[in-house]
Amino acid sequence: MSKELKTGIAAILIIAIFIWGYNFLKGQNLLDSGKRVFKVEYPKIGGLSKSSPVTINGFKVGKVDKIEFDITDKKRGNLIVTFIVENDFQFSKKSIVKIYSPNPLSNSSLAIVPSYEGDWAVSGDTLEGEIEESLFTSIGERLNPLQNKIEAVIVEADSLFANINKILNKKTVNSINSSVTDLAATIVNIKETVKSVNSMVVDNQDNLKVTLEKTKNITENINKVTxxxxxxDFKKIIAKAENAVDNFNDLSTKLNSGDGTIAKLINDKKMYNNLEAATKELEELLRDIKLNPKRYVHFSIFGKNSDPFEAAEDKKE
Known part of the structure; x- marks a missing residue:
């Protein structure tokens, strides 16, 4: 084998290793042929990036392959995330792919919440996606209405202080100062009065004791009377009073009915006239006795006869 061939083969191997290492660093394993590709769509990705890990129950099973925009009319602007699952773990098409943040300092990741109902998911399927709000996002969402309320309170407080500044002019401040001064003087007078009352109570303590004892005795006497x-027995007294009233009513009834001597004396005019005539005759008799006592009481040694009785009218004539 010539040196040129050996050099060519070495260069090809180096280039292949370089390509494999580059893709491996990007999260792609060119030697793995059992990977599955899935898609999921989100309105926002919240820090998710290419090569972000994909986990199932916290175990890494793949990575994000690419992120691209949806260009259809209905969902224009949404983001389509394509991820690769390198594990042969099976889950159904009803599984949910959730974007979450493991900690505040790291990027977001994908977590497959597996479901085992229905058909198994196969490479090329589009799964349902959700976004798990992070701690800071949740706090921010909760602080937004609070911030609006705080801003409204600050505005109202600002207007309140402005009105207070308008009210608290020099005259008002002077009036308040004078009122505070008068209030302090009043408090001093009240203290002096309380001291005087305390000294008076101490000086008249014996008299107060005597008065309280007398009051106690009076109260005891009232209790005795009570x-x-x-x-x-008020019932007996009332019964006797009722009997007396009944008797008086009976007496009044008899007097009005004319029964009895008293009733006849009261109601009979003839009896009244006779009594009146007898009274007159008795009055004349007593008058004559006064005028002529010798006529009724006569002492005579010689037996002289007394003058006959003459009425006063006859005598005058």
Missing amino acids: DSLTAV
């Missing part, structure tokens, strides 16, 4: 009133 107990006495409680012991009184």
Whole structure:
């Protein structure tokens, strides 16, 4: 074998090794013929790049081959990711390919969430894709509405402070200062008053004790009176009062009906007239006794007869 042939063969081997090493560094193994190719489409890839690893349950089974734009009218602008699975692990067409970030400092990767229902996925199939939001993306999405609220609060606070600055002019500040001064003086007066009250209480402590004792005695007496009133049988008293009222009603009924002497005396006019006439005659008799006592009481040694009775009217005549 000539030197030229040996040199040519060595050059071809070197070129082949260089090509294989270059592709190997890019993640492509030209010697592996059992690889499968799948596609998945996303609206965004979130840091996914060519040669990013593809894993199943955390185990690397392939890599991303290429990323290109979708040029169709319905999905224009979406990204079609083509990845290679070098492992012969079987999963169905219902499996989901998820973009996730293993840690905040690394690029995104593809994770196949395998499903075993339905037909097995074969090379050339397009699988369903999802995007797993990273920690920072989730925090950012949650902080966005909070940021809007904070901005609104800051704007309102700014307007509030502006209004406060308008209100707190020199006159208002002076008024507030004078009010604070008056309030401090009032507090001092209240303290002095409290001290005076305390000293007065201390000086009159004995009198307060005596007053409290008297009040206690009065309260005890009131309790005794209350107990006495409680012991009184008000039912019997009320019953007796009712009996007295009934008796008075009976008496009034009899007097009005005309039964009995008193009723006849009250209701009979003749009886009244007779009593009035008798009273008049008795009055005349007493008057005559006063005027002529000898006529009724007579002492005579010689048996002289007394004058006959004459009425006062006859005597005048």
